[in-house]
Amino acid sequence: MVRPVGKHKSAKFVLMLVFLLGFVLFYNFFWASSPYLAYVRPKTAANVIVPINPETNKSQKGETTKKGNLHERVLAATFADLPAPELKWEKMASAPVPRLDGAAIQIKNLLYVFAGYGTIDYVHSHVDIYNFTDNTWGGRFNMPKEMAHSHLGMVTDGRYIYIVTGQYGPQCRGPTAHTFVLDTETKQWHDMPPLPVPRYAPATQFWRGRLHVMGGSKENRHTPGLEHWSIAVKDGKVLEKEWRPEIPIPRGGPHRACVVVNDCLIVIGGQEGDFMAKPGSPIFKCSRRNEVVYGDVYMLDDDMKWKVLPSMPKPDSHIEFAWAIVNNSIVIAGGTTEKHPETKKMVLNGELFQFNLDTMKWSIIGKLPFRVKTTLVGLWDGYIYFTSGQRDKGPEDPSPKKVIGDMWRTKLKL
Ligand SMILES: *[C@@H]1O[C@H](CO)[C@@H](O)[C@H](O)[C@H]1NC(C)=O
Numbered sequence: 001m002v003r004p005v006g007k008h009k010s011a012k013f014v015l016m017l018v019f020l021l022g023f024v025l026f027y028n029f030f031w032a033s034s035p036y037l038a039y040v041r042p043k044t045a046a047n048v049i050v051p052i053n054p055e056t057n058k059s060q061k062g063e064t065t066k067k068g069n070l071h072e073r074v075l076a077a078t079f080a081d082l083p084a085p086e087l088k089w090e091k092m093a094s095a096p097v098p099r100l101d102g103a104a105i106q107i108k109n110l111l112y113v114f115a116g117y118g119t120i121d122y123v124h125s126h127v128d129i130y131n132f133t134d135n136t137w138g139g140r141f142n143m144p145k146e147m148a149h150s151h152l153g154m155v156t157d158g159r160y161i162y163i164v165t166g167q168y169g170p171q172c173r174g175p176t177a178h179t180f181v182l183d184t185e186t187k188q189w190h191d192m193p194p195l196p197v198p199r200y201a202p203a204t205q206f207w208r209g210r211l212h213v214m215g216g217s218k219e220n221r222h223t224p225g226l227e228h229w230s231i232a233v234k235d236g237k238v239l240e241k242e243w244r245p246e247i248p249i250p251r252g253g254p255h256r257a258c259v260v261v262n263d264c265l266i267v268i269g270g271q272e273g274d275f276m277a278k279p280g281s282p283i284f285k286c287s288r289r290n291e292v293v294y295g296d297v298y299m300l301d302d303d304m305k306w307k308v309l310p311s312m313p314k315p316d317s318h319i320e321f322a323w324a325i326v327n328n329s330i331v332i333a334g335g336t337t338e339k340h341p342e343t344k345k346m347v348l349n350g351e352l353f354q355f356n357l358d359t360m361k362w363s364i365i366g367k368l369p370f371r372v373k374t375t376l377v378g379l380w381d382g383y384i385y386f387t388s389g390q391r392d393k394g395p396e397d398p399s400p401k402k403v404i405g406d407m408w409r410t411k412l413k414l
């Protein structure tokens, strides 16, 4: 029998093609739409398995995982919470107002808490004071009308608080170069020479008799500035007519911790890029732009050259007032890290980091009660305190939500 072999064969071939095409389409669709498979992609060394919260058996995005690794998701390492010991946190009296991107300076037993957004459309222009001796808030007083309301550079020499530049007004308004000194004993404010150009959230410290200001974002709120200036100050008095240019910082950008310890100036973490005002918006409405978060650490010492120190365990920004020096260690609470690789949402940090200056090593010494950014830290009687900032949506969702005034503390053992 002669069978129409050729015809039969080609029909089979067409059928196979259709099947293959169908499979490819289905697979592509599944690839793109499945939350599980979306990130099981070519793996690089920088990827990790998302940890599953043992209390809920859910990943941070809230998906319940099945046994075996079929549904394990692979995400960028920097997104995940890092393993951290539990700490016992005590809730103290909340601040009179919630604030985001405010500033804080501790002088002896008092934490002066300045400015900040109450909501994105409302900014504070006063100071609240927390007394660590009796754990109460009080002593509210006003800031000068011309002083910035967020993204301030601020430092103390023990009595005077020096306040440089920052954002003036709510949403994503422009910065001011206006600069002040506050005498905390008399509550008197005085002007200082303005910064040569305004900045958002520059790294600011008092070092060897000079006020140092560096980095931050430029006038458009997004472009990192590399410039570094200093001016001589003593007992609240400015000794020079203008700011002096200093060695530029290796990486610019806002929201870093800037610490002077053992006579060295250290700059930690931060980011390049930030939200910007929407072009033409009459209210300067904030609109998201790309930002990259860093864990870099740089140090200036006698050589007046920047040296690179070990990086943080993960990128960390929004930590300008979230640190304290404890027993020759720098301790940092929370912050923000790289955006979620899938949802692209901002991701908050919930770790308490330690940089030990004896060993020059980073470690994670505990978990905060929740993830939080731009929190304001103080240290008293062996306790680390933090207040204010913006916290996460909950244990399963590390993106930012509520602006808080909460005050918490835990006993440290370093
Ligand atoms: C999570 O999974 C483990 C192991 O399957 C189980 O023992 C535990 O009870 C689960 N916890 C919850 C909260 O479902």
Ligand SMILES: *[C@@H]1O[C@H](CO)[C@@H](O)[C@H](O)[C@H]1NC(C)=O
Pocket (backbone or CB within 6 Å): 110, 131, 132, 133, 134
């Ligand atoms: C802080 O509290 C202590 C104890 O109540 C009190 O003696 C001290 O005067 C307070 N300091 C200020 C500045 O209010």
Ligand SMILES: *[C@@H]1O[C@H](CO)[C@@H](O)[C@H](O)[C@H]1NC(C)=O
Pocket (backbone or CB within 6 Å): 326, 327, 382, 383, 412, 413, 414
């Ligand atoms: C700092 O070190 C001293 C001496 O070792 C110790 O007694 C103290 O508890 C330490 N403080 C903290 C906050 O760890």
